Amino acid sequence: MKRPARDTAHGARKITRRALILGGAQLGFMGLLALRMRYMQVDEADKFRLLAEENRINIRLIPPARGEIFDRNGKPIATNDPSYRITLTREDAGDIDAVIGRLQSLISIDPEDLDRARAELKRTSPFFPVTLVDPVDWSTVTEIAVNAPALPGVTPEVGLTRNYPRGSDFAHVVGYVGPVSDYDLEKIEAPDQLLLIPRFQIGKVGLESKLEEELRGKAGARRVEVNHVGREMRELDRREGKQGEDLQLTIDADLQNYTQARLDGESAAAVVMDTRNGDILAIASAPSFDPNLFVRGISVSDYRALTENKYRPLAAKSVQGIYPPGSTFKMVVALAGLEAGVIGPEDTYYCRGHLEVAGRRFHCWKRAGHGHMNLEGSLRESCDVYYYELALEIGIEKISDMARRLGIGERHDIPMSAIAQGLAPTKEWKRTAREADWVIGDTVNSSIGQGFVLASPLQLAIMTARIATGRAVSPRLIKTINGVEQPSGAGETLGLNENHLRQVRKAMFSVSNNRKGTAYGSRIIAENMRMAGKTGTSQVRNITAKERAAGVTSNADLPWERRDHALFVDFAPYENPQVAVAVVIEHGGGGSAVAAPVARDITLQALYGSEPPLDAYPTKDRAKIKTLQEKMREYRPRDPGDTKSRA
DSSP: OOOOHHHHHHHHHHHHHHHHHHHHHHHHHHHHHHHHHHIIIIITHHHHHHHHTTOEEEEEEEOOOOOOEEOTTSOEEEEEEEEEEEEEOHHHHSSHHHHHHHHHTTSOOOHHHHHHHHHHHHHSOTTSOEEEEEEEOHHHHHHHHHTGGGSTTEEEEEEEEEEOTTGGGGHHHHOEEEEOOHHHHHTOSSOOGGGGSTTOEEEEEHHHHHTHHHHHOBOEEEEEEEOTTOOEEEEEEEEOOBOOOOEEESOOHHHHHHHHHHTTTSSEEEEEEETTTOBEEEEEEESOOOTHHHHTOOOHHHHHHHHTOTTOTTSOHHHHOOBOOGGGGHHHHHHHHHHHTSOOTTOOEEESSEEEETTEEEEOSSTTOOEEEOHHHHHHTTOHHHHHHHHHHHOHHHHHHHHHHTTTTOOOOOSSTTOOOOBOOOHHHHHHHTSSOOOHHHHHHHHTTOTTOBBOHHHHHHHHHHHHHSBOOOOBOEEEETTEEOOOOOOOBOOOOHHHHHHHHHHHHHHHHSTTSTTGGGOOOSGGGOOEEEEEEEOSSOOOHHHHHHOOOOGGGSOGGGSOEEEEEEEESSSSOOEEEEEEETTOOOIIIIIHHHHHHHHHHHHHSSOOOGGGSOGGGHHHHHHHHHHHHTTSOSBTTBOOOOO
16 A cells, blocks of 8 residues: 655655754764873873873882880880881982992991892892881981982881880880891791881780780771882872780889899899789899890891800890799698698698608708798798608609699790790609609609709799689780780689698798798898798709718809709788789899898889889888988889890
8 A cells, every 4th residue: 555645745854854863863972982092192181191101000019007015004015106217219220339339338237238238139129128227316307308309219208116115115016127038927827018028026025925916906008009010109098007916014114123123143033913803013034134225126246246245135035034932832731731631730740951752862952951841930940851751752753743724834825925834743754754764752842843853943833822812813915905804813713722722922921021931131120011922042063972061062163053042932911812922033042031021122113113212121221221212222123215224
């Protein structure tokens, strides 16, 4: 059927309009495309020329600020201080040797630092700045800025560096940081990319190492545009990192300073614990060293001086050192005997100055003997024969079990390096470790803290705190992390008979306050501060029968390394224990003469929280104590960043 002419004309008009619309749209699109092409090819030509030469986006890490460390009262122990350093960028420098030569005419550069920098320049990207000198002062920065045209590639930079304002006081506790080494990287299975940044610092020992991840923080990042050869063209954006967590220790910085100073001149260690919650109030090892020496890399001469010192200043003796506890172990044996029902408080053994066991004579320190001794008398006068006899009835297994209950032979978990486990020996231990059977003489030796028994000063402080409280007090070194309180170390009850504990505490009180007590000369006079303690002297050499017959050589006549160790432990106040103290002085001689006065002074300092009044001391000692206190004042930090070094 043929369509009408009117319909045909109408259809033709519709097609023509569509064609015009479509054609206009096509022309408009082509125009926009042409304008965009002109913009990209003319206006943005330089940009895309660089992109065409393989420009790319790189992510550059921004090191975070390390978490800071404070004492229990908020005093700074480890801080981040602004520091200026001089860096060199190989690609900008051109002739490196010429630039370094001109730089050396302006400032002094240590040859070791220069050798290290040259090695880093060879193995790092030519566009990455390498540190030449760190730190430098502001005058050096201005000198280099003035001479900048003659020093291409040399740039003064400001950054953060670790500082230990209390110097040697906290060296063994906090440790120190240092540049990441190949050895450090080998120990880490999947190292954080931060650790690959040249001269980035991480904790090497002590708390800085043990809590490295918490202190390090999280890296930020810069997104930068670099060209095909690695030159940075511009920064596109930046994301700041997260600062490391701040730590607050349980340690009182002023008490730590006093304790460290009181040990000056000795090879020794001391630990002060709060018996109520396990807080470590002071933990010192002497001699010490300045951790700031290690932050940027210690010199060979300084390091040799530390390693060749016979007093071993690098060792944290308070936790790493293990010693025969001597007579301080007698409380362990006494409690084991009481709990086993072997003795009562008034049961006695007769001391004639020695005891024959299996054909061998074991001597008491008092050659003439003590006569009949009960529990209190045996601890008060430290009779050895009483404990020989008692140990033979108890047996080593029960003694060692009590020792572990009181914290000896157990590794206590605090964030310090190389914490020793000590040893509470058993028959099975000797079979395994020494491939030999336990003999009766081993039990006799162990009863007075000799033979195989070993304990650290930290363990002796824990033992004393547990005796004082009857609870399983555990040491706590970290008080808060970023303000969050950490779990208390108060502990649950030990399950020991309270009457037995009371008998041992009473005997320890007699040690310090009865005229016959071995520590009576170091007693505390202040009525509400009196302490209960125990002396200890541990041999480090064998005394032959010939020497004993002729007269035992005094410690003063022996070489230092052959003298006895001096020990003392105490808790105070007796009626309401607040602190427990342990002191070990290597090769110091007698515990009563050497260690007890040191422990007494530290105990009083801890109780008073400042310099104790002279009337807290026996009258005969006050002149000497006054002189000592004047000397101790010289060691106090004169301002927040100034501490007298005892390294």
